[in-house]
Amino acid sequence: MAEIKPKITKSHRTAKPLIKIEMISHGTLSVVDIQKSRRFYEEVLGFEVIQHAPVGLLIRLGSEHVYVVIEDGQKSPMRLVDHNGLDLESNEAVNEAHATLVSLKEEYGLGRIHKPQEQHGAYSFYFQDMDGNWWEILAGRGRGYTFAYEDPNRDMTQRDDIDPERMDHSFDDEFVGELAAKRDQAAQD
Numbered sequence: 247m248a249e250i251k252p253k254i255t256k257s258h259r260t261a262k263p264l265i266k267i268e269m270i271s272h273g274t275l276s277v278v279d280i281q282k283s284r285r286f287y288e289e290v291l292g293f294e295v296i297q298h299a300p301v302g303l304l305i306r307l308g309s310e311h312v313y314v315v316i317e318d319g320q321k322s323p324m325r326l327v328d329h330n331g332l333d334l335e336s337n338e339a340v341n342e343a344h345a346t347l348v349s350l351k352e353e354y355g356l357g358r359i360h361k362p363q364e365q366h367g368a369y370s371f372y373f374q375d376m377d378g379n380w381w382e383i384l385a386g387r388g389r390g391y392t393f394a395y396e397d398p399n400r401d402m403t404q405r406d407d408i409d410p411e412r413m414d415h416s417f418d419d420e421f422v423g424e425l426a427a428k429r430d431q432a433a434q435d
Contacts, residue, residue: 252410257403272312273330275305277377280317286354286375287315290346291332308333309390323378330379333386337362337369343383344371367417391417399426407432 277283284303287293293305303315313330334340344362351359357374370384387393394400400416402408407428414421 254402254405254408254410270311272304272314274314274316275330275377275379276318276320276322277315277379278317278319278321280315282355283315283317283375283377290350290354321378323374324380326372326380328380329372329382331382331384331390333384333388333390335385337385340369340371340383340385347373366415367419367421397422399429 280297280301280303284295284297287295287303287305291307293307296304298304298314301317304312305315306312334343340362344359347356347359350356355376357376357378359373360371362369362371368384368386370382372380372382374380394416399422402416402425405425408414408425416422416425
């Protein structure tokens with residue numbers, strides 16, 4: 247894996263982007279056996295599922311964002327960093343989900359299941375489904391990561407008062423408090 251040098255980016259936002267995108271509508275997941283995966287998505291995760299093709303499903307839950315699930319007959323393990331997030335209502339619900347997945351590991355052919363812990367501002371754990379896809383189950387704040395767009399202190403863009411080597415995370419409420427205090431102090435000076 248290449249060495250990554252942390253950095254703070256500059257915005258290139260424009261009122262007239264070159265392509266007028268309306269929404270991020272979907273992502274894609276590969277599966278080995280569409281029937282086994284559908285059973286897992288519906289029975290365990292509670293996803294809304296429809297079959298749109300002989301080798302394809304559409305899955306969603308709680309939003310308009312959809313995943314296209316394609317049976318390609320081979321396990322295509324994704325990297326952990328490329329995981330998909332599933333929000334639950336509380337830390338207790340995360341612990342219960344972890345216990346449930348551990349108890350169902352053999353029945354559904356699940357891969358690795360990490361232990362719940364505090365990480366990047368959330369209580370969560372990662373697990374690998376039978377197809378090698380990684381999922382993160384976390385105690386959410388409601389509406390996914392939309393909260394990050396609603397609080398300007400969570401955006402590190404063009405900040406020159408942050409040490410990127412510390413690898414702080416703007417989902418960490420304590421760190422966001424530090425950023426807000428710095429911004430307030432700078433406004434008073």
